[in-house]
Amino acid sequence: MEKMQGYDEAQALTGEFETLEPGGYICVIKKAKEETSSTGKKMLVIAFDIAEGEHAGFYQRRFDDLVKTNPDTKWGGVYRQMLEGEKAAGFLKGMMTSLEASNPNFKWNWDESKLVGLKFGGLFGKEEYENQVTGERKMTTKIRFIRTVEAVKSGKFEIPNDKMLPTRGEAFDSFATTSSDDDLPF
Numbered sequence: 001m002e003k004m005q006g007y008d009e010a011q012a013l014t015g016e017f018e019t020l021e022p023g024g025y026i027c028v029i030k031k032a033k034e035e036t037s038s039t040g041k042k043m044l045v046i047a048f049d050i051a052e053g054e055h056a057g058f059y060q061r062r063f064d065d066l067v068k069t070n071p072d073t074k075w076g077g078v079y080r081q082m083l084e085g086e087k088a089a090g091f092l093k094g095m096m097t098s099l100e101a102s103n104p105n106f107k108w109n110w111d112e113s114k115l116v117g118l119k120f121g122g123l124f125g126k127e128e129y130e131n132q133v134t135g136e137r138k139m140t141t142k143i144r145f146i147r148t149v150e151a152v153k154s155g156k157f158e159i160p161n162d163k164m165l166p167t168r169g170e171a172f173d174s175f176a177t178t179s180s181d182d183d184l185p186f
Contacts, residue, residue: 018058020124020141022159024152026052027077027122027143032115034083042083044092044112047075048143051119079122079143095146102149121152125160137165 028051035045050058059077066073081095082088096108103118123145130137144160151157 018055018061020050020055020058022125022141023123024147024155024157024159025050025055025122025124026149026152027120029115029118029120030075030077032112034112037080037082041085044081044083046079046081046115048077048079048120048122050077050122077143079146098146098148098151119149121147121149121157123147123152123157123160125163127163128165130165 027048029046029048031047033045035043037043049060050056059075062076063073081092083092099115099118099120100106100108102120106114106118122143124141125144126139127142127144128137128139139162144163147157
């Protein structure tokens with residue numbers, strides 16, 4: 001066999017990758033900005049990473065690995081907080097209360113750029129998704145709620161229940177075609 005061109009420079013792809021289990025993690029905000037959802041509603045979008053523990057830097061490592069083979073890779077650690085709707089103000093206030101309690105020198109002043117560098121307790125749970133290529137349903141772990149750092153460190157939280165896709169059929173088809181925010185820059 002003749003040596004392949006680029007073999008020495010190639011990254012070894014073994015199929016192994018780090019995963020997150022459902023639970024609580026201490027996280028840090030990397031970027032925050034107001035965006036518009038695909039349905040035209042305002043939302044606060046937060047890019048974050050795991051800040052402490054054995055998975056510290058999880059999303060940075062994942063991004064660095066994936067961008068080597070796909071330069072269009074997007075940042076994986078993203079939390080979206082809707083800013084419109086019946087309960088939006090209460091959910092935003094809950095998130096800001098958790099950030100203020102977790103970061104003693106922080107007081108929310110409606111400037112999302114001031115969120116960068118703040119820590120929070122992230123509650124992660126399993127979510128079902130459909131593979132866009134094969135149509136196969138799989139599970140992934142995603143952030144579901146923002147709590148205080150203290151709540152996560154003390155273990156005073158419940159792991160969120162699994163979030164499943166709707167049953168295939170008419171409701172599933174309309175859900176699949178109208179709920180994508182994949183065009184976010186991170």
